[in-house]
Amino acid sequence: MSDARVFLVTGPTGDMGGAVTARLAASGHRLMLAARNEARLKEIAESVDAADRIATVVADTTEPLRARQAVSETIDRFGRVDGLIHLVGGFHIGPVMLTDLDAYQRMYRANVLSAVAATQAVLPQLEEGGHLIFLSSVLATEPFPGFGAYAAAKAALQAWVKSLSHEVKGRGVHAHTVVMTMADTERAREQRPHMNFEQATKPSAVADVIDFLVGPGADGMYGATVPVLGKLEFTTTLMSAPPGAPRLDRL
Numbered sequence: 001m002s003d004a005r006v007f008l009v010t011g012p013t014g015d016m017g018g019a020v021t022a023r024l025a026a027s028g029h030r031l032m033l034a035a036r037n038e039a040r041l042k043e044i045a046e047s048v049d050a051a052d053r054i055a056t057v058v059a060d061t062t063e064p065l066r067a068r069q070a071v072s073e074t075i076d077r078f079g080r081v082d083g084l085i086h087l088v089g090g091f092h093i094g095p096v097m098l099t100d101l102d103a104y105q106r107m108y109r110a111n112v113l114s115a116v117a118a119t120q121a122v123l124p125q126l127e128e129g130g131h132l133i134f135l136s137s138v139l140a141t142e143p144f145p146g147f148g149a150y151a152a153a154k155a156a157l158q159a160w161v162k163s164l165s166h167e168v169k170g171r172g173v174h175a176h177t178v179v180m181t182m183a184d185t186e187r188a189r190e191q192r193p194h195m196n197f198e199q200a201t202k203p204s205a206v207a208d209v210i211d212f213l214v215g216p217g218a219d220g221m222y223g224a225t226v227p228v229l230g231k232l233e234f235t236t237t238l239m240s241a242p243p244g245a246p247r248l249d250r251l
């Protein structure tokens with residue numbers, strides 16, 4: 001039996017969408033791409049050499065009704081749906097005293113409620129099992145200063161996915177979170193020429209891990225939180241070694 005499946009991909013119009021779409025399509029999966037930005041959706045769909053296996057729907061899937069419509073369109077087009085690859089997210093940076101409550105609400109909506117709406121739309125179709133994949137940030141568990149609103153929302157997402165996983169694994173639904181650092185893109189490199197991009201995450205690396213998680217090799221995994229963090233390092237002045245010991249920062 002073929003392992004090719006049908007996935008609804010929500011929010012593929014950002015930095016990660018091109019790589020994830022290309023990887024899953026290369027594995028033979030059929031994909032319904034759903035987002036609001038019609039031009040970008042078309043661009044991504046056309047960039048993949050598998051036109052008959054990619055369809056698009058212009059929809060804000062953070063709205064429950066539109067999410068359910070996107071699922072219906074997926075089934076109309078491909079006959080079924082086997083899971084969700086949820087790429088919708090939002091980002092905010094700012095210290096506590098310069099971040100108003102609206103920003104917290106926007107982060108919660110984009111990063112948590114969007115996942116809830118898309119999951120509630122797809123889950124009723126997964127009676128014989130399936131896959132739900134979400135993306136988070138290392139900041140959820142190691143929040144740097146100034147990232148509180150974003151980090152709190154991603155931490156909430158990760159807790160929610162764990163709970164979801166316990167709820168649905170009995171019926172063969174695998175719910176996982178892939179955790180990344182900043183995406184290593186041309187745009188990010190131009191904006192931050194000083195940064196060491198060894199510590200960033202290549203979109204293709206995340207795409208490969210997602211492809212593995214929805215494949216047969218990961219059938220035994222439920223509720224995993226999978227870090228794809230490049231060569232991320234944390235440094236602190238507390239790393240200085242006691243007298244006589246080798247310096248930890250020079251190992």
Ligand SMILES: NC(=O)c1ccc[n+]([C@@H]2O[C@H](COP(=O)([O-])OP(=O)(O)OC[C@H]3O[C@@H](n4cnc5c(N)ncnc54)[C@H](OP(=O)(O)O)[C@@H]3O)[C@@H](O)[C@H]2O)c1
Pocket residue numbers: 010011012013014015016017035036037038040059060061062086087088089090091109110135136137138180181182183184
């Ligand atoms: N890129 C990174 O450096 C990075 C780092 C860590 C984690 N992540 C996470 O990885 C995932 C994918 O990242 P990404 O950079 O490709 O995507 P993204 O820019 O965070 O979001 C993907 C898409 O979600 C839709 N979206 C955003 N806010 C929305 C809202 N309030 N309502 C409805 N739709 C909304 C937008 O699509 P439309 O406007 O077309 O609808 C957007 O193109 C996200 O969860 C992100 O938080 C990314």
